């Protein structure tokens with residue numbers, strides 16, 4: 233995910249800074265004021281087209297009054313204790329901070345302002361109609377070169393400044409950090425000269441802010457970033473035109489160029505031909521229509537509702553959904569209705585993308601540091617741009633906006649950041665038919681309809697599509713799709729027959745002078761499971777081969793399931809093994825089914841690539857949360873970010889791995905499950921100039937949670953029930 237940084241940037245830039253970077257428009261000295269933000273009618277980079285509300289789908293809203301959309305967030309009010317901070321609350325916060333001694337200094341930046349969620353026990357007790365719990369915010373700020381974490385009580389205007397000196401690392405970059413970093417090299421005459429020597433016009437330059445990782449003492453005392461540049465001449469896909477080997481080290485606080493490393497002077501900039509991926513850039517005669525128009529029709533409207541902006545109710549599911557600048561989307565209080573009792577039963581208190589880790593496999597000067605952590609360094613939600621109706625999400629989708637803050641605390645709206653839609657892909661929920669040998673004519677089948685919550689983060693070049701898919705049988709599928717553009721490396725080669733040893737390429741030659749560098753992607757999910765209550769246990773149900781005794785059976789061997797309840801954290805540090813397999817259950821030991829099984833959910837692994845870097849390789853120390861695919865920790869409100877709170881340039885002393893080493897008791901306790909989806913990516917030519925989506929997913933699946941098949945009684949589809957619709961333009 234080389235491109236991630238870039239992508240992030242790009243995304244950022246695209247939404248904000250492309251204009252700046254590429255046209256040299258001045259950076260906004262101040263973000264727009266809140267009213268400007270609300271309607272995004274100004275030309276502010278904070279309100280670029282990507283941040284505008286997408287035009288609604290006119291028919292959908294008329295036909296489906298249930299999930300209504302708000303146009304304006306200025307009057308949003310919190311309704312639920314987990315609702316994100318509103319524009320009004322964010323403005324209130326700014327005024328509280330403005331009068332606080334810490335912010336009297338002229339140079340400060342607010343790196344994040346998020347709701348400080350009330351204590352879990354209070355949220356669990358809270359019911360609709362109860363007074364809202366006190367509203368608090370966690371503010372991460374940098375003031376005069378120091379990082380601070382504050383709790384601000386909105387009601388009392390009280391501010392608590394927390395101790396943070398024990399943390400290495402820095403807060404998530406602000407958009408302003410990224411923008412100024414990419415502009416900084418231009419203040420340097422050597423940089424300009426190099427660019428011109430490489431044959432690139434300075435007006436064609438596109439630069440990306442690339443997080444530096446952490447590689448020892450020389451990099452520990454200041455906040456640094458590496459900037460690499462591309463030529464955007466002749467293509468929108470500048471990522472395919474790297475100015476290879478040129479790396480500018482920039483101090484993020486002073487905006488000064490620290491060092492320029494220029495090692496690729498002999499490497500040509502790859503040509504722009506065939507790199508543009510935009511529909512508008514394709515020759516009309518080359519466009520291929522492979523299928524007729526297709527759409528899902530819901531003449532009675534969708535079957536889900538979204539109450540008070542964030543509470544999603546669909547079929548037998550109910551959950552709270554909110555956008556988050558760091559995590560992207562957060563699903564909380566997920567409950568499923570029991571078909572026998574009608575009761576809504578707790579499944580998960582909170583789930584989200586906690587961290588990503590994307591190490592590139594090239595140890596050379598311009599590449600070794602590319603080991604991105606997209607959530608903690610760039611903000612996975614900050615990089616999630618507006619979704620494209622009809623293409624990112626189907627016609628029947630509902631869109632939810634994010635409200636984020638600029639570095640000075642000004643709120644702004646990221647519209648259409650998350651979509652929610654019902655999906656019918658022609659799949660089967662369950663079925664059975666009888667063969668004529670039984671004399672019975674039975675054909676029973678039920679359609680599978682699911683509810684999808686989707687967001688897509690464009691972290692510079694790379695795009696991550698994250699889906700939370702809820703099924704009526706109680707299963708939750710969490711899927712990550714990778715698309716977007718590779719981060720590529722320039723080379724002198726234009727054919728592999730010139731290359732003495734292909735393995736020394738660090739990747740695959742994708743096009744003339746373009747190498748797709750091998751890399752991994754790890755996406756670590758925080759899953760606070762609460763199966764029918766908070767006190768749960770983690771059970772490793774190990775599948776063991778049993779040998780029969782001589783004479784016992786014609787069989788020599790069979791498989792047994794051995795249940796091992798994890799007592800402490802180390803019992804639940806799981807590396808997946810194909811020839812020593814297990815199921816991984818989270819159960820409620822004090823809640824049993826009619827026949828006595830503990831109720832539970834299991835995590836069903838998928839996307840099982842494991843990191844193979846040395847454990848003491850600096851990137852792997854920071855990414856140590858990928859040392860196992862599964863971990864279980866006792867619930868602790870301060871342990872939510874798998875790579876640590878301050879990930880940027882962190883040294884890896886505050887990761888999930890270090891927490892888990894404490895080996896705390898986890899049996900029959902409130903526990904958090906962590907699962908990492910992993911991908912190894914050896915690029916191939918089909919990934920050029922933009923990658924077809926590659927997906928992997930894992931499931932949270934009920935095990936003995938229901939008394940029997942929970943969708944036994946759903947009806948089959950009948951011809952008369954289904955709409956036959958005319959194409960919209962023929963009506």
Ligand SMILES: *[C@@H]1O[C@H](CO)[C@@H](O)[C@H](O)[C@H]1NC(C)=O
Nearest residue numbers: 418419420421422424434435
């Ligand atoms: C480098 O080029 C940019 C763009 O032309 C210009 O604005 C800047 O002043 C130049 N920097 C120096 C030090 O000459």
Ligand SMILES: *[C@@H]1O[C@H](CO)[C@@H](O)[C@H](O)[C@H]1NC(C)=O
Nearest residue numbers: 866867868869870871891896
């Ligand atoms: C909760 O997490 C923080 C941060 O890791 C740690 O300092 C604290 O000791 C933890 N509390 C418990 C009870 O484990």
